[in-house]
Amino acid sequence: MKISYNWLKNYVQxxxxxxxxxxxxxxxxxxxxxxxxxxxxxxxxxxxxxxxVMSKEKHPDADRLNxxxxxxxxxxLLNIVCGASNVxxxxxxxxxxxxxxxxxTRGEPFEIKKSKIRGAASEGMICAxxxxxxxxxxxxxxxxxxxxxxxxxxxxxxxxxxxxxxxIGLTPNRADATSHVGVxxxxxxxxxxxxxxxxxxxxxxxxxxxxxxxxxxxxxxxVTIEDAVACPRYSGISxxxxxxxxSPDWLKNKLKAIGLRPINNIVDATxxxxxELGQPLHAFDADKIKGNKVIAVSYTHLTLPxxxxx
Numbered sequence: 001m002k003i004s005y006n007w008l009k010n011y012v013q014x015x016x017x018x019x020x021x022x023x024x025x026x027x028x029x030x031x032x033x034x035x036x037x038x039x040x041x042x043x044x045x046x047x048x049x050x051x052x053v054m055s056k057e058k059h060p061d062a063d064r065l066n067x068x069x070x071x072x073x074x075x076x077l078l079n080i081v082c083g084a085s086n087v088x089x090x091x092x093x094x095x096x097x098x099x100x101x102x103x104x105t106r107g108e109p110f111e112i113k114k115s116k117i118r119g120a121a122s123e124g125m126i127c128a129x130x131x132x133x134x135x136x137x138x139x140x141x142x143x144x145x146x147x148x149x150x151x152x153x154x155x156x157x158x159x160x161x162x163x164x165x166x167x168i169g170l171t172p173n174r175a176d177a178t179s180h181v182g183v184x185x186x187x188x189x190x191x192x193x194x195x196x197x198x199x200x201x202x203x204x205x206x207x208x209x210x211x212x213x214x215x216x217x218x219x220x221x222x223v224t225i226e227d228a229v230a231c232p233r234y235s236g237i238s239x240x241x242x243x244x245x246x247s248p249d250w251l252k253n254k255l256k257a258i259g260l261r262p263i264n265n266i267v268d269a270t271x272x273x274x275x276e277l278g279q280p281l282h283a284f285d286a287d288k289i290k291g292n293k294v295i296a297v298s299y300t301h302l303t304l305p306x307x308x309x310x
Contacts, residue, residue: 002258003183004038005164007276011184011205014191018164024190025166030177034167038257040160040249041133047100047112048132048154049073050144053091061118068126070095073151081122086140092148093141094127105130134158159249163257179278181206219286222293234296238286242266 005018014021022032051072059065059081066087069077072095080095087093096102100112102125115122129135129142132154148157168183176182184204191202219238225231246252247268255262255271262268270281286292 001168001170001178003166003168003180004254004257005166006161007163007180007254007257008184008187011181012187012191013202013205014187021187022166024187024194025168025183028186028190029171029174030183030186031169032166033169036165036167038163038165040162040253040256041158042103043101043109043133044160044162045132045154045158048094048096048102048127050148050150050152050154050157051078051093051095051126052150053087053089053093053126056087056089059118059120061120065118065120067120070124070126071150072097072124078123079121080124080126081117081120082126082141084126084128084141086143087126090146091141092144092146092150094132094144094154096125096127096132098123102127102131103133105133105136161253161257163253165257175278179274180276182278220292221286221289222291223296224293225296227297231296234294236294 005021008021016024018035022035026032049072051070053068054071054077055069056066057068059067064083064085066082068080068082068087070080070093071077078095078097096112098112098114101109102112103109112125125131126141128138128140130138134142144157154160168177170177177186181204188202188204192200195202214237219240221236221238223234223236225234244264244266247255247262247265251265251268251272252262255268255275258275260271260275266283270283273279273281284294
């Protein structure tokens, strides 16, 4: 089971090193078998900074190339040969400096080196989004807002997250710890034991749901439980005015850290709840539930009058 340290800290107030947390979890019965560092973008965009194109002129020996001078805030302009058709003087752009290792969306990683292109010195690269693993587009270089500050690291500009992920080998008797909240509960207990002499009291910080209320009961969906032993309880709510789209970055980053591929805001929300609370959650299009009736046949399997699942 994968547990994200950043995600875990939503429920536990701690800045202990990841290695210390690993020992504490193992000692309380949640054996940490491995720790992996995770980055929302591979390589963390190290060595890539915001620059400004100060000049542009045609390469004398190549019609499709331009020779640019670029300011990255060091006091010395860089000469960079660029083949993008949309490069223009005055633009704020992303610059991969010499020594930076790039992880493109497709293809193998490569390192930026000082080179000569058709006889012209090139001291870096002006980047397209796919060249640094931020997207699929290779239509041209990324052009940033004109107010972007020269020299800003790309990791700061894009608000990248780095994280550590614990690989926990759960034993069959620890179903209570199959979630981030479950692991956090044990960690809080351990921290309270080891800090008891200092008078420090930890508490489990759960999300505040006090503002939740049912606004109407117009959308009634009947639930039939066929086996009350296998499925003693089935509950749900209906939510209106939902638009299927991309999830916010914070949600995508949490799921990607534990090895899940973001799909859309609906599916991602159900996966988030599963890994936050250990509670399986399904989302269905109410308009496609024939007769407004859900039939629960077991705890782990649902049979609906329709096969459509959001």
